[in-house]
Amino acid sequence: MSISIKSLRHKSEKRYQFMMIVLGLILWAVVAYWVWKDWNEPRIGHFVQLYVGYGVAVALFIWIASAAYRASAFGNMILIGPRQFPELHQMVVDSAREVGLPKPPTTFLYNSNGLFNAFARRLMGGRYVFLTSALVDANNDAQVRFVIGHEIGHHAAGHLNPWLNALKLPAFAIPFLGKAYSRSREYTCDSIGAYLSKDLHASRTALQMLGCGCRRLNSQMNCDAFMEQESMVPPIFGFLTEISRTHPRLTRRVAAIRDGVEQASTMRDRMLDAEPRF
Template structure:
């Protein structure tokens, strides 16, 4: 499959991302115009002070990311050809399948029982993937490929880009919009995870594993039964929880990745 993120991106991410981009662009444009008008009527020293505050905030962010990177390198286990080569190969192959010029650097860390994974950007080599020890213990190889693919999806889809996130920033004032956009992004990355994994059962059970969290029960999971729980979610309470959440319900994600897989041609 010739990977193009535009064809994989979930419709909800496209919709809410466009709305946030429009709102953000308009707000930033209005702010710049107001700043210029203010500068023409008042002392430039005030404008210089505002610019200084912005620079200070950027510097604080830079230092914070540098400290996180230093901690990561000193406390987490870097995945490579000499360290967990099977995981390194999964990341490299997944990145290649998505047309990425360079695979993000992966790290494994002691999660103290928490099952999760994360994509992030820091200073220096900007693209990273974190995999928790609990996730590695609980998942089989195809499930791990799905999780890696999901995190690679955040990088491939540009979710962590500084420019686009800065443009979106003013739109966070709109209630529930940013959360809806976040949920759309997760659905996009689930699709990317399936493309990397190309095993529907493993993709669905990898999502279900986040709810189950048991290595012992891993092979016994029934994603169809789990998906059926979606229809038992109380409508009003479920809706309230949904609009505040940054992630879709896991039952819905299992259902959605199955629907997406049904639209793709069989793996050659």
């Protein structure tokens, strides 16, 4: 039985997504009206046409860059599959199946020269996940499952839907709103990753490893001690430094995982109880 992403979606994301869609629609309508009204206006019409041309050029550049990145990935990175790191491939397949994706994302492993990172992208209409060698090397299997689940979560939750993102695009111009929306999406994917990993402790330590980055100390990490550092963050400057970031503080993310997984487990139990039994 696949888990409902709705049960894992962070409550703040629901609110911010609604705001982004509504404001995006309004701002796109304003832009469309402005273009229609002033397209042939003698004084500023040429500026309007120029800006529209810039917009088309940017969209074309993004499409070309996506095609180039895809070509570079297939030519230089390691494509994970049944014959190439089959254990990692199975993690991707199992996670995609459990969240209801019709097809597992194409997944690559690449040499990051020590950089810890993983990310999900849509390229030429396809779903992709990228894992750095340093991250896979430093984490154990349960932690890697969390990371893979987190990135697949971006696809399953619709965070990379190109049409929906285009609709919300103008709303990112509103100060701090887009960053707050991005942080809420990270909370959602942390919950998805933790649920798919089936190991709460490994999920929390996988996040903590982003701050630690030391394979030798991986098994010695204390998540409770790490979460206690949150109380040491100065309130004012902690707020000021976070409102301009796309990702929440690691201390907050580690603390939030338990709540997200417990909420999903409760909802799933209710769904199972509600199913007819014969």
